[in-house]
Amino acid sequence: MNVAVVGATGYGSGELVRILNRHPHVTIRSLVSSSQAGERLVAVFPHLAHLDQTLEEWDADRLAEQVDAVFFAAPAGVSSRQMPPLVERGVVAIDLAGDFRLEPEEYQQWYGKEAPAATWLERAQYGLSEWNAAAIAEADIIANPGCYPTAALLALLPLVQAGALDQSSIMVDGKSGISGAGRGLKLSSLYSEVEGNVFPYKAGVHQHTPEMERFLQMWGTGDDWRVLFTPQIVPMSRGILITAYSRLRAGWTAQDLRDRWRAAYEEAPFVRLLEEGRWPRTKEVQGSNYCDLQLHVDDRTGYVVVAAAIDNLVKGAAGQAVQNLNIRMGWPETAGLVADPLFP
Ligand SMILES: NC(=O)C1=CN([C@@H]2O[C@H](COP(=O)(O)OP(=O)(O)OC[C@H]3O[C@@H](n4cnc5c(N)ncnc54)[C@H](OP(=O)(O)O)[C@@H]3O)[C@@H](O)[C@H]2O)C=CC1
Numbered sequence: 001m002n003v004a005v006v007g008a009t010g011y012g013s014g015e016l017v018r019i020l021n022r023h024p025h026v027t028i029r030s031l032v033s034s035s036q037a038g039e040r041l042v043a044v045f046p047h048l049a050h051l052d053q054t055l056e057e058w059d060a061d062r063l064a065e066q067v068d069a070v071f072f073a074a075p076a077g078v079s080s081r082q083m084p085p086l087v088e089r090g091v092v093a094i095d096l097a098g099d100f101r102l103e104p105e106e107y108q109q110w111y112g113k114e115a116p117a118a119t120w121l122e123r124a125q126y127g128l129s130e131w132n133a134a135a136i137a138e139a140d141i142i143a144n145p146g147c148y149p150t151a152a153l154l155a156l157l158p159l160v161q162a163g164a165l166d167q168s169s170i171m172v173d174g175k176s177g178i179s180g181a182g183r184g185l186k187l188s189s190l191y192s193e194v195e196g197n198v199f200p201y202k203a204g205v206h207q208h209t210p211e212m213e214r215f216l217q218m219w220g221t222g223d224d225w226r227v228l229f230t231p232q233i234v235p236m237s238r239g240i241l242i243t244a245y246s247r248l249r250a251g252w253t254a255q256d257l258r259d260r261w262r263a264a265y266e267e268a269p270f271v272r273l274l275e276e277g278r279w280p281r282t283k284e285v286q287g288s289n290y291c292d293l294q295l296h297v298d299d300r301t302g303y304v305v306v307a308a309a310i311d312n313l314v315k316g317a318a319g320q321a322v323q324n325l326n327i328r329m330g331w332p333e334t335a336g337l338v339a340d341p342l343f344p
């Protein structure tokens, strides 16, 4: 099957190409770049020097002729504009940006951009692979989840669905490597700003907050879930570690919660429940599509603490996008994604 990637010079696209290149059922037919069309891929990504590809301009007619699926790995707002003519002509679209993840008012409020038209939003399904496979398998548009929500929802959803957590007390602390901010040149991504430094940003106002709340609400029990989310930058290139805290409802034990995780992820090839006492580490998932989970019930305070580690560019972006393509096409979920983490 032929695919295209839009936003070809970014980190998300670089990861898509790396993964798709080893995919048994996929050929990368077009890499679309708004800034460097005509340039060879190797000039943008020297680590992909073995691939003979040239970046191309956006041309909806050409793409609709050439490809069966398109990955949008561009900033918010691009897919809303460019995707409709392709989907209209039967191309499956997988969007790594936030355009199709939220209700229109929420998207406008948290992203400060106009939402896609309702007719297009209706055709989109949220691409949290482990939780929405039946809908993804039928979807025209797959809204790939944000990196922080992927880790937070995988950890929290089984516990929320079980009714174990107090609705008003969920706090999510997220630590991300700087590649989460993309490849664009910015002061805040400079080595001298990030090295030897750890700092929160957008506490309580990050655009992933409504995404976490929306899907806790949709797939959990009860309503009106509220999440206090604080993302932080840590001095590393890749990786996300989520630590989430919630008051536990009466009667729930660590064993009960672990049983819920086990039942939810029994058939999930990319979710690893670590042995008791062993906590997730970003390096132990690096370069892979795994999400590692652990929890602790703190009887002294009545809280549970859960932790999840993913590679933000793989399970948090390109890897989950390919997992979703696999689900959509009815291929084995792991096609192209069987890679052990890179360690150390
Ligand atoms: N980095 C991460 O960990 C994650 C990122 N995401 C989301 O995935 C998307 C891609 O992220 P990432 O690759 O990191 O971002 P980058 O900034 O690294 O790359 C985005 C690419 O989009 C293209 N682009 C930029 N502006 C425009 C524009 N106005 N019109 C069309 N194309 C444009 C550029 O490529 P070109 O010039 O070649 O067109 C750019 O290189 C974003 O929406 C991001 O929020 C989601 C999950 C995790």
Ligand SMILES: CC(=O)N[C@@H](CCC(=O)OP(=O)(O)O)C(=O)O
Pocket: 076, 096, 097, 098, 145, 146, 147, 176, 177, 178, 179, 180, 181, 182, 207, 208, 231, 233
């Ligand atoms: C470290 C860092 O800056 N991370 C980005 C991750 C979000 C992202 O990729 O954007 P969408 O999911 O909203 O498209 C951020 O916090 O904005």
